[in-house]
Amino acid sequence: GDSVTQMEGPVTLSEEAFLTINCTYTATGYPSLFWYVQYPGEGLQLLLKATKADDKGSNKGFEATYRKETTSFHLEKGSVQVSDSAVYFCALSDRMDSSYKLIFGSGTRLLVRP
Amino acid sequence: DAGVTQSPTHLIKTRGQHVTLRCSPISGHKSVSWYQQVLGQGPQFIFQYYEKEERGRGNFPDRFSARQFPNYSSELNVNALLLGDSALYLCASSFETDQETQYFGPGTRLLVL
Numbered sequence: 493g494d495s496v497t498q499m500e501g502p503v504t505l506s507e508e509a510f511l512t513i514n515c516t517y518t519a520t521g522y523p524s525l526f527w528y529v530q531y532p533g534e535g536l537q538l539l540l541k542a543t544k545a546d547d548k549g550s551n552k553g554f555e556a557t558y559r560k561e562t563t564s565f566h567l568e569k570g571s572v573q574v575s576d577s578a579v580y581f582c583a584l585s586d587r588m589d590s591s592y593k594l595i596f597g598s599g600t601r602l603l604v605r606p
Numbered sequence: 607d608a609g610v611t612q613s614p615t616h617l618i619k620t621r622g623q624h625v626t627l628r629c630s631p632i633s634g635h636k637s638v639s640w641y642q643q644v645l646g647q648g649p650q651f652i653f654q655y656y657e658k659e660e661r662g663r664g665n666f667p668d669r670f671s672a673r674q675f676p677n678y679s680s681e682l683n684v685n686a687l688l689l690g691d692s693a694l695y696l697c698a699s700s701f702e703t704d705q706e707t708q709y710f711g712p713g714t715r716l717l718v719l
Contacts, residue, residue, distance in 0.1 A: 496648075524706050535610075535696055536649070536710040581648050585706035591662025592705040593639065594698075596648030 494519045494586050498597035501579075505604050511569040513600045515556075515582035518563065523584040525549075525558055525565040526594065530579045539567075539580070572604045608633065610711030612697050618717045619687050627682045627714045631699030637661075638680040639708060640672055643694040655680055656705070684716075692718045 499514040517525065524543045528536040540549030545560035554569045565582060582597040611630045619625050631638050637656040641649035651664040655674035669685045678699075684691055694715050698708035 526707075528710070535612075535694075535712040536698075538707070538709060541707060583648075587706065588662065590656070591654055592637070592700070592708075593651040593654060593662055593664065594641075594649070594706075594708060595651070598648050599646075 494523065494584060494595050496582050496584055496595055496597035498580075498582050498600050501599070501601035503600060503602050505572055505602070507574055507604055507606055508571045509604075511567070511572045511576070511602065513567040513580055513582075513602070515565045515567065515597060516563050517565065517582075517584050519584055519586075521587075522560070523586060525556070526583040526585070527554070527556055527565070527567050528581045528583060528596075530581065530599070532578070536581065572602070574604045574606055577602055577604045610697055610699050610709055612695075612711040612714050614714060615712065616715045616717075618719065620719050621687055621689060623687050623718075624683065624685045625687060625716060627684075627695050627697075627716075628679065629682070629697030629699075629711060630679045631697075632709055634701065635699035635709075636678050636702045637700045637705045638674055638678065639698045639700075640680070640682045641696040641698065641710075642666070643696055643713070645693070649696055652682070654705075656702070687718045689718050692716060 527539040540551040542549040542558040583594045639654040640652040643649040654662040694713040
């Protein structure tokens, strides 16, 4: 079945450092891809999405490009802030008949130090 | 605009009891989905409802059930609670024309003792 694999964390960076969180997927079709962020004690917030190959999703300085040839959707940010400390989840949409569900990776914890 | 709301925020139950969790979608959203997030893992899909009908079900036992009401709010019921049901239960809603983009609520944290 479809699946998502993320790099294990925690990822620890200094403020203003460059961030990359790797995500690869396995899918039979061409799913939409998503990044969600979860701050401590909260639910998931949609960060960005891409719906087809070569699409770039972006939001709040974060970017990710849908790479069909490498089945990847890596999250990047040029300069992280302490407030970016959170857990980041990569996900794909799985449609079967009239049902839609998201399949998530295991999450990558980011810790940004001042 | 209000986001997805869930109640209660926290709940403590004992093994064998049942629990009902509630969710109100974003105004205008007709699809509601439920996910279980065990500590340290990604969310796992439980149900999707659209227009009061079950559209999808994940790999969860029959102890888990749900329903959607005419106002599109939803309930998740879990019977005969087990210790392993302790988790964060997340509700998500989406527009009928873009059901794959899901917006999550803050979750209900359930602890089973």
